[in-house]
Amino acid sequence: MTRPTLDDIFAEPDEFGLLDVKLSAFGAKAGVDPATINREIEAFRIRHGRLPDPEALDHEEMRLGTIRVRMVQETTTPDHVLELVPAQQRSWRDDPLDDEVPGDLDDIFGDDALAISPDLIGLRHVTAASERHLPDHRADFRPCPDFHLFETFFQDMQRMLDAGERKATVVEKYAVIEPLEGDFFIRNGLLAYIAEKTEMSSRGGDRDHRLRVVFSNGQESDPLMSSFRKSLNDDKTSRIIQRTGLGPLDPEWEADQLELSGTIYVARSLSSVPEIAENRMILHKIGVTSQQVGRRIADARNDATFLMAPVEVVATYELKNLSRSKVENLLHRFFEVARPAELSVTDRLGKKIHPREWFYVLPEHVGQAAKLIDERRLHEFRYDPNEQRIIAR
Numbered sequence: 001m002t003r004p005t006l007d008d009i010f011a012e013p014d015e016f017g018l019l020d021v022k023l024s025a026f027g028a029k030a031g032v033d034p035a036t037i038n039r040e041i042e043a044f045r046i047r048h049g050r051l052p053d054p055e056a057l058d059h060e061e062m063r064l065g066t067i068r069v070r071m072v073q074e075t076t077t078p079d080h081v082l083e084l085v086p087a088q089q090r091s092w093r094d095d096p097l098d099d100e101v102p103g104d105l106d107d108i109f110g111d112d113a114l115a116i117s118p119d120l121i122g123l124r125h126v127t128a129a130s131e132r133h134l135p136d137h138r139a140d141f142r143p144c145p146d147f148h149l150f151e152t153f154f155q156d157m158q159r160m161l162d163a164g165e166r167k168a169t170v171v172e173k174y175a176v177i178e179p180l181e182g183d184f185f186i187r188n189g190l191l192a193y194i195a196e197k198t199e200m201s202s203r204g205g206d207r208d209h210r211l212r213v214v215f216s217n218g219q220e221s222d223p224l225m226s227s228f229r230k231s232l233n234d235d236k237t238s239r240i241i242q243r244t245g246l247g248p249l250d251p252e253w254e255a256d257q258l259e260l261s262g263t264i265y266v267a268r269s270l271s272s273v274p275e276i277a278e279n280r281m282i283l284h285k286i287g288v289t290s291q292q293v294g295r296r297i298a299d300a301r302n303d304a305t306f307l308m309a310p311v312e313v314v315a316t317y318e319l320k321n322l323s324r325s326k327v328e329n330l331l332h333r334f335f336e337v338a339r340p341a342e343l344s345v346t347d348r349l350g351k352k353i354h355p356r357e358w359f360y361v362l363p364e365h366v367g368q369a370a371k372l373i374d375e376r377r378l379h380e381f382r383y384d385p386n387e388q389r390i391i392a393r
Contacts, residue, residue, distance in 0.1 A: 034071065041068055144220040145292075153258065154191050154216040157184055157241070168239035171232045177240070179211060179225060181325070182257030184241035187232060191216035195260060196290045196324070197225070199357055201305040212291050222295060262290040262324035264317040264331070264370050266363045267297060271309035273345075283343075285311065285358050286335065286366055288319070288328040304353040307345045315363035317370040327373060334369055334378060335359045338385045365390060 041064050044052050054065030102108045144150070160166040168186055171177065179185075185192040196212035209225040223231070232238040245252035267285040269276050276283065285306065289296045293313055300306035319327055338359040344352050365383065368390050372378040381390050 037064075037067055037071070040064060141215075141219040141221050144214050144218055147214070147218045147220075149258065149260065150193060150195070150214050151218075153193070157191060158216070161241070166244075167242045169242060171235075171238045171240055173233060175233065177229050177232060179228065182254065183243070184256060185232065186237070186239040186241070187215075187235055189237065195220075195258065196262075198289070198296070199287070199305055201303050210296075212289075220291075222291060259323045260290040261319040261322060262288050262327075263293055264288050264319065264327065264366065265293045265296070265313050266315040266366050267300075267306070267311040268314050269307045269309055269311050269358075271307050273307075273309075276307060276309075276343075279360070282360050282362065283340070283358055284314070284361055284363065284366070285355075286328075286331050286361075287357060288324050288331070290324050304345055304347050305355055305357060307355060307358070308347060315367060317367055320374070322373065327370075330373055330378060331366065331369055332357070335361055335365075335383055338383060360385065360388075362388070 041052060044061070044064055052061045052063075052065035052068060054062055054069050056062045056065060157166065161168060171185075179194045179197065181194055181197050183194045185194075193214045193216075194211055195214045198210045200207055200209055210222055211225055211228055212220065212222050213228060214220045232240075244255055265287050267287065268280060269283065269285070270280075271277060287296070293316060297306065297311050297313065300311045301309055338361050339356065340358065340360060343358055344354050346352050361383070365388075369378060369383075372381060372390075380393060382393055383389075384391050
């Protein structure tokens with residue numbers, strides 16, 4: 001007996017109604033989300049520039065095309081019907097629509113689609129522009145008020161260079177130069193003399209000094225040592241003039257250092273930090289400078305040496321025929337017992353600095369010590385921090 005084919009079977013009467021199947025609404029039992037199918041069909045249209053064909057040979061295209069036709073025919077909810085006429089796709093070259101352009105950064109970061117954690121976009125350890133530490137003065141060139149002290153010195157140095165008695169060597173690019181008081185350089189075609197190098201300070205987290213640089217054209221400037229070093233590296237014609245002698249222990253090594261007189265100044269901090277403000281009337285900075293005192297303290301609020309705050313000068317004492325550096329060392333050693341060991345200040349990068357030029361003394365105490373130095377009698381006395389006065393040994 002010949003076995004019936006599928007055509008024979010389906011041609012026979014369906015007495016039990018097995019083939020009488022009514023299609024249910026699309027996706028009702030299949031668990032297919034019409035919105036998901038719509039996105040797949042739209043993605044196909046964007047990729048190929050046409051809608052999927054239910055008669056296509058490709059299985060995926062045929063599947064999407066068949067589903068699209070059924071959705072149009074069987075779905076009664078208009079919201080689920082895919083638009084048969086494809087919308088015109090906008091090019092990335094087209095100008096954005098007005099409602100697509102964010103107004104500011106808040107609009108961008110406020111977009112829920114981004115889902116950005118606030119920790120990723122919140123700025124920390126950044127000083128506001130309104131509170132940013134800006135310099136109170138610039139290291140501009142200005143006339144040197146005591147140039148007569150240097151003029152002969154520059155002439156002698158130029159004569160020695162011309163005669164070959166002193167040697168000027170090229171400043172190597174990116175060389176780390178540590179200028180010392182008494183050093184000579186050639187910068188921008190001028191002789192530059194390091195007349196003063198102040199106590200070490202901290203600016204922007206870096207340890208630095210402020211220099212007093214006198215030039216052979218009668219001008220002077222007071223740059224930071226790091227800025228002066230950069231200017232030498234940027235100048236292809238810059239030179240450093242070698243000192244005489246074999247090193248710091250050689251007596252000839254200090255031949256280029258002028259013993260400049262200067263001014264002893266006593267400064268009081270105007271800081272609002274409680275630990276400093278409550279001791280303002282007894283805590284003073286003792287410094288010595290060969291330049292104008294006003295220039296020395298001009299950038300105090302950015303300088304850890306001045307406790308990162310403005311200061312007021314409460315007393316000054318002129319030096320006469322005395323070495324500025326030696327006087328400063330004598331004063332600091334004399335008042336060593338009155339130096340506050342706990343005094344510290346935090347710079348704007350969070351680094352703790354311990355300035356060593358501040359003492360629990362009164363301005364008149366400094367004046368008495370300066371007079372004793374001038375009389376060459378300071379060694380006969382000492383400072384008693386308990387009685388807060390200078391007493392004989």
